[in-house]
Amino acid sequence: MTSQPPPPPPYGTPDAPLLTVRGEADLEVDPEIARIAVTVTARGKDRRTTLDDLTHRNTTVLDLIKSYGDAVENLATGSVTLTPELAPRGRGERIRTYHGNIHLTAELTDFTALGELTTRLADLELTRIDGPWWQLRPTSPVHRQARQQAVHEAVQRAKEYADALGTTITALIELADAGATAGRPRSAFDRRAVRFSMAAAETEQAAEPLDLEPQRIHIRAEVNAQFTMHPPSL
Template identity: 70%
Template sequence: MTVPYGTPDAPRIAVRGEAHLEVDPEIARIGITIASRGKDRRTALDDLTHRNTTALNLVKTYGDAVERLETGSFSVTPELKEHGRGERIHAYHGHVHITAELTDFTALGELTTKLADLELTHVDGPWWALRRDSPAHREARRQAVREAVQRAKEYAEALGTHLAALTELADIGAEDPEPRFVGKAARSRAMAYDETQATDQGAAPLDLQPQRQHVHAQVNARFTMAPPQL
């Protein structure tokens, strides 16, 4: 039977190890919303298809700089006249949303500007982030474990003894039924652009400064130590 607080022959030390890293982002995401308008549904749909193809082809010209390109929501909806009897349709509006994920931040500024230069196109972002398997997460966990061991050693040394064994190592939240989101890796510095910001001569590429990402790791560790001479 395990005694939760140790015994005189095997005192227990419980510590927490933490690590905080600040690193450059690895990816940037932008949202592209393309709109169209027509007097009838077919005109609005054809125009939306054309604009969508134009935007997709533009993004694809950046090759390997674009890691992921996905189409999200799509809609074509009628606009009813505000006055008059009955439900008379005044026009149709189309929208399609695209998400692009880039790894080349120099290309990001140029692409964002070119997309914003397209008519009826709205660009949101960028959202800076790390990949889920980023080495930064692994390094933060290693540092947190090393800190826990070092902290436990310092407590033992303060008592004139030494650590004997590790009895438990737990990632913070590992036994918590509710998920926790620690850090700012998924946060972003968001901007929005649309075609009204462009000029006839074409806008100069935006100088986008990547936002540093904060990575956190925490562990709980429990050790036994040799009995100190008090």
């Protein structure tokens, strides 16, 4: 049997100099998902009436969002609150009014439908809209593309350094993920969220759909790589 050459040591030596480089990748891509938050509110002096109003408005919002079918990828209820507000004066614990809130989140993949849905939701009574937040899916191939590009750059950078010394790299010693940033909107200023809080419109015609321009997502990946190279002639 022919013996295999020993692996290179995990440190530099005169016979196997160590070369450490960083590979980086910066990508700007279109978002895949837009997330909005919807808060439904009810207020009244009677607890049961307030709860009934809150339930009715919540059902109206859910039915409206679900009517967009496949354009809505995810719909979830976050929290429900019904809080009594005590009168500031007087003896005893006298309740002045009740406040009710239901928080919903919806994720859409059709951004044309997003503009129309946002307008229709904002046109409902005592309904608040926050968003949109532009995102990539966790399983998006863009993340893989960024990591691979960072690795390729690290290898290319190592070859260029070795070439400058008149030699070549021989083996990879270590490859470490230096940390990747999650996808975030790329913008000249922070406008990640737009908020709406409107009462029901007293007009005969529906409001015009909002024209929402998706913000491109910035993805960054970094790796640290160590190579050995043939001894250069200095």
